[in-house]
Amino acid sequence: MDRKPTYEELEQRVELLEQESIRYKEIENKLSKTLQRLNFHIENSPLAIMEFNNCYQITYWSCQAEKLFGWNAEEVMGKRIDDFQWVHEDDVQRVAKLSSDMLAGKQTSNFHINRNYRKDGSIIICQWCNSALVDTQGKLISVQSLALDLTERVGMEAKLRMSEERFRGFMDNSPGIAWIKDEEGRHVYLSKNYERRFGVKLDDWLGKTDYELWPLETAQEFRKNDLIVLNEDHTVEIVEETQNSDGSTTYWWNFKFPIRDAAGRRYVAGYGIDITERKRIEGELKYHQKNLEIQINEKTAELEERNRYLKSEMEERRKAEEQLEKYAEEITDLYENAPCGYHSLAADGTFLHMNNTGLAWLGYSSDEVIGKMKLTDILTPEGKEAFQRDFPLLKKRGWMRNIEDKWIRKDGSIFDVLVNTTAIFDEKGDYLMNRCSVFDNTKQKRAEEDLRERVKELQCLYSIAGIIEKTDTMSEIYREAVDLMPNGFYYPELACARIIYEDQEFKTENFRETKWKISADIIVHGKIIGLAEVCYLEEMPGRDEGPFLKEERDLINAVTERLGRVTERKRYENDLKKLISEALSEIKTLSGLLPICAECKKIRNDEGYWEQIELYIKQHSQAEFSHSICPDCVKKLYPEFYKA
Numbered sequence: 001m002d003r004k005p006t007y008e009e010l011e012q013r014v015e016l017l018e019q020e021s022i023r024y025k026e027i028e029n030k031l032s033k034t035l036q037r038l039n040f041h042i043e044n045s046p047l048a049i050m051e052f053n054n055c056y057q058i059t060y061w062s063c064q065a066e067k068l069f070g071w072n073a074e075e076v077m078g079k080r081i082d083d084f085q086w087v088h089e090d091d092v093q094r095v096a097k098l099s100s101d102m103l104a105g106k107q108t109s110n111f112h113i114n115r116n117y118r119k120d121g122s123i124i125i126c127q128w129c130n131s132a133l134v135d136t137q138g139k140l141i142s143v144q145s146l147a148l149d150l151t152e153r154v155g156m157e158a159k160l161r162m163s164e165e166r167f168r169g170f171m172d173n174s175p176g177i178a179w180i181k182d183e184e185g186r187h188v189y190l191s192k193n194y195e196r197r198f199g200v201k202l203d204d205w206l207g208k209t210d211y212e213l214w215p216l217e218t219a220q221e222f223r224k225n226d227l228i229v230l231n232e233d234h235t236v237e238i239v240e241e242t243q244n245s246d247g248s249t250t251y252w253w254n255f256k257f258p259i260r261d262a263a264g265r266r267y268v269a270g271y272g273i274d275i276t277e278r279k280r281i282e283g284e285l286k287y288h289q290k291n292l293e294i295q296i297n298e299k300t301a302e303l304e305e306r307n308r309y310l311k312s313e314m315e316e317r318r319k320a321e322e323q324l325e326k327y328a329e330e331i332t333d334l335y336e337n338a339p340c341g342y343h344s345l346a347a348d349g350t351f352l353h354m355n356n357t358g359l360a361w362l363g364y365s366s367d368e369v370i371g372k373m374k375l376t377d378i379l380t381p382e383g384k385e386a387f388q389r390d391f392p393l394l395k396k397r398g399w400m401r402n403i404e405d406k407w408i409r410k411d412g413s414i415f416d417v418l419v420n421t422t423a424i425f426d427e428k429g430d431y432l433m434n435r436c437s438v439f440d441n442t443k444q445k446r447a448e449e450d451l452r453e454r455v456k457e458l459q460c461l462y463s464i465a466g467i468i469e470k471t472d473t474m475s476e477i478y479r480e481a482v483d484l485m486p487n488g489f490y491y492p493e494l495a496c497a498r499i500i501y502e503d504q505e506f507k508t509e510n511f512r513e514t515k516w517k518i519s520a521d522i523i524v525h526g527k528i529i530g531l532a533e534v535c536y537l538e539e540m541p542g543r544d545e546g547p548f549l550k551e552e553r554d555l556i557n558a559v560t561e562r563l564g565r566v567t568e569r570k571r572y573e574n575d576l577k578k579l580i581s582e583a584l585s586e587i588k589t590l591s592g593l594l595p596i597c598a599e600c601k602k603i604r605n606d607e608g609y610w611e612q613i614e615l616y617i618k619q620h621s622q623a624e625f626s627h628s629i630c631p632d633c634v635k636k637l638y639p640e641f642y643k644a
Contacts, residue, residue: 048147070119088115251279341438363410416441460488501530520560
């Protein structure tokens with residue numbers, strides 16, 4: 001039988017187990033922290049990180065992958081590459097070949113660039129780094145892929161290539177020779193004309209200095225002038241010499257100037273013109289100087305003058321070309337951004353040109369209109385009919401002026417235009433195209449419409465004023481005014497009106513109360529005695545106050561205010577008539593001669609004092625007075641109320 005462990009042995013074993021447990025926990029904590037750091041780096045990596053199983057189903061999709069491609073993890077987990085439109089169709093076969101090679105164990109890693117679709121349908125260019133995890137038998141377990149967005153860099157590289165191609169095209173076709181050397185004097189560029197002139201190739205000269213290519217004296221002269229350009233950092237104009245293979249000398253009028261690349265590295269660029277012939281002429285002139293000094297001086301002066309003239313001509317030409325370019329830009333800007341629209345039509349009515357102003361009015365882009373749309377595409381049915389009628393007349397007569405039309409915008413809205421057009425004919429008199437100037441006529445039409453509305457409103461007020469002048473009773477005034485009110489509104493044929501005056505109601509024959517109404521109170525002495533309202537029998541387009549204009553609110557307010565004033569005036573007149581009648585009936589009881597002032601109308605009493613006529617009558621009769629004011633006095637003292 002096995003011996004039972006002693007208590008001390010058990011304690012030692014327990015202590016060992018506790019130490020082992022602590023060590024395992026420390027290892028577990030380290031592993032957990034390492035895993036946290038790894039996850040942090042993966043999720044915050046600038047690269048999109050994905051993982052696929054051996055069936056190429058997505059098993060991991062990082063946050064950067066969501067940002068780069070637009071799909072979140074829930075949308076793509078478990079999907080194969082070909083389960084959704086992710087790889088560009090032109091790159092599908094190549095990507096499938098790379099995937100099958102990794103699945104077959106032919107590759108454990110690869111780098112490639114292909115196009116991918118984002119969720120929104122846009123296309124990006126990505127660089128992929130794929131690595132395979134295989135088991136001990138070499139079978140694929142999973143693939144981890146890192147993707148970097150190269151779209152912006154590829155676009156910049158394409159622009160750089162285009163810029164370089166333009167530069168090379170300009171320099172290679174220039175009549176002079178051109179070259180570029182770095183700060184150490186090594187050649188980095190030769191123009192084609194340089195290569196042809198000296199019979200060399202850039203590939204042979206690339207990276208070499210003048211000391212490796214030219215005789216020492218020539219190289220030293222070149223380097224000296226290059227250093228002047230670098231040290232003084234400005235353009236140098238100088239004549240330099242080169243030795244030809246036959247031993248003759250070529251003289252170059254060279255312009256050397258400093259340039260820098262995007263990294264700030266300095267270079268010396270040069271452009272040279274062969275002036276050997278001029279130098280030869282100068283040499284011959286010097287050779288004959290002793291015998292023909294006067295002639296040589298004259299010839300030299302002539303040549304110098306000619307040289308200056310040529311420079312002047314070149315400068316003038318350059319300035320003229322710059323001015324022409326400026327004028328061309330200004331004319332283009334004037335055409336494109338003029339306050340009016342310009343367009344041209346082909347013989348079938350298709351747009352050949354349209355400036356930015358016209359395109360902005362219509363809401364279309366140039367690509368949508370030019371060569372694709374016809375004028376009839378933006379015309380109303382009435383406009384199309386007029387165009388079919390007038391276009392043949394334009395081709396025959398050659399011009400048309402002040403054509404009022406309506407155009408339809410891309411969003412379906414319609415606006416008014418005023419068109420002037422002139423036809424262009426070829427030498428045979430056949431129609432080629434027409435040119436049109438177009439003015440937005442919306443404000444003019446709106447102003448005319450507003451003017452007509454204001455005239456209607458004023459006519460309504462004038463008519464009501466006429467009724468007030470010729471009618472005695474308020475009932476008649478209200479009865480006739482209610483029939484006139486609809487005429488002052490925008491849609492008179494669909495309007496009806498009603499006036500409520502105390503316990504009376506006056507309304508048009510077609511009156512029907514609807515929810516499309518506008519009303520105003522009739523106020524007399526600060527008290528509401530009635531109201532006037534106008535209703536539309538059908539729903540109308542929304543304006544300032546429901547279907548009503550703010551001017552129509554002013555109109556109905558003016559009508560009710562006028563009716564309120566007239567009512568006050570009529571009441572004043574009636575009260576005054578009644579008061580005078582009662583006063584006269586009382587005055588008739590008085591007898592005898594009454595001394596009365598011819599000016600102020602005061603009466604002298606029995607004591608010989610002068611007092612107001614109403615006070616005298618009150619003392620000598622049963623009459624009582626309440627003061628009012630007659631129309632003549634109103635006219636004299638308060639003309640503004642009398643006019644109202």
